[in-house]
Amino acid sequence: MPKGAVRSELIARRCGLSLDCWRTASTAAQERLMTLEPFRQAAVVALYAPIQQEIDTALLFAAARAAGKQVLYPQIRDNLLQFRLVTDLQQLAGGAYSIPEPGLAHSLMPLEQVDLIVVPGVAFDLQGQRIGFGKGYYDRCLSQRGRHTTLVGLCHDFQLVERVPVEGHDISMQYIVTERRLITIEGVGT
Numbered sequence: 318m319p320k321g322a323v324r325s326e327l328i329a330r331r332c333g334l335s336l337d338c339w340r341t342a343s344t345a346a347q348e349r350l351m352t353l354e355p356f357r358q359a360a361v362v363a364l365y366a367p368i369q370q371e372i373d374t375a376l377l378f379a380a381a382r383a384a385g386k387q388v389l390y391p392q393i394r395d396n397l398l399q400f401r402l403v404t405d406l407q408q409l410a411g412g413a414y415s416i417p418e419p420g421l422a423h424s425l426m427p428l429e430q431v432d433l434i435v436v437p438g439v440a441f442d443l444q445g446q447r448i449g450f451g452k453g454y455y456d457r458c459l460s461q462r463g464r465h466t467t468l469v470g471l472c473h474d475f476q477l478v479e480r481v482p483v484e485g486h487d488i489s490m491q492y493i494v495t496e497r498r499l500i501t502i503e504g505v506g507t
Contacts, residue, residue, distance in 0.1 A: 320448050320482055324439045327476055331370040331439075334473075342473050343373035345496035350435070351380050353492060353499065355467040359432035363389040363400045366409050366417035371437050372471045372496075378406060389426050391454075392418040398458035400426050414450075429463035436490060441470045445489035445502035446481040459488040467491055474498065 334342075350356055362381045364374040381388045382404070389400035393413035401423035403409065412418035436455055438447035447470055449455055459468065468488070474495035481487075493500040 323448055323478065323481070324450070327439050327478075328369060330475060331473060334370050339370050339373075342496040343367075344376065346372045346471060346473075346494055347374065347376040347380075349496070349499050350377060350469060350471060350494040353469065353494070355433050355492070356469070357384075359386060359467070361387045361389065361426065361431050361433075363391070363431050363434040365435060365437045366390060367437070368414075368416055372473060374435060374471070375406065377435065378403075387426070389431065390417075390419050391458075392420075392423075393454060394421075398454040400428065400431060402426055428458065428461050428466070431463065431466050433467045433469060434459065434462065435469050435471050438470055438472055438476070440476050440478045440481055441472055441490065441493050442478055442481040443493075443500060443502075444480075445470070445491065445493065446483050446487055447490060448481050456488050469494060471495075 364377055367373050378388055388403055390403045390409060391398050392401050401419040403419050403423060408419055408423065409417035410420065436447065438449055440448040468490045470490040470493040472495055474497045477495065489502065491502055
């Protein structure tokens with residue numbers, strides 16, 4: 318199935334979730350991700366602000382801050398994705414594509430200093446490939462990450478598909494976390 322068709326189908330399914338189902342799945346997925354050793358060991362974690370019923374990241378933010386980690390959120394600036402330090406979720410405001418993001422007053426963090434990036438997606442497969450919204454922001458950005466940076470795809474279990482069409486610029490995840498599973502992708506290194 319072409320990326321566009323997968324994208325349309327899964328976004329519609331995600332947006333159709335009841336608030337209770339979304340909250341339950343979000344809580345379970347975040348709690349599962351918090352057990353991941355790379356998350357526990359990370360000093361600098363990048364999260365995302367969820368839109369359209371994506372798995373929430375507020376519990377991850379709270380756990381990371383409580384553990385003394387620096388937490389970053391993405392911002393689109395000059396057609397590039399960059400990460401800025403956030404100390405309170407109230408610091409996020411509507412940005413590009415109406416996605417909450419930090420403002421320019423927040424410290425910009427070089428990508429090579431980020432230990433773990435939690436990556437949103439529309440679909441993921443068991444080989445660690447993902448389909449995003451189709452603009453390529455994450456793929457372009459993640460291609461510049463540090464060698465030690467761990468990539469974790471976070472999604473609803475129904476967003477796992479058998480195979481995602483792969484293009485040369487696509488970046489693979491090392492882990493995928495859903496409300497039901499923690500998947501380690503063998504052979505995907507940093």
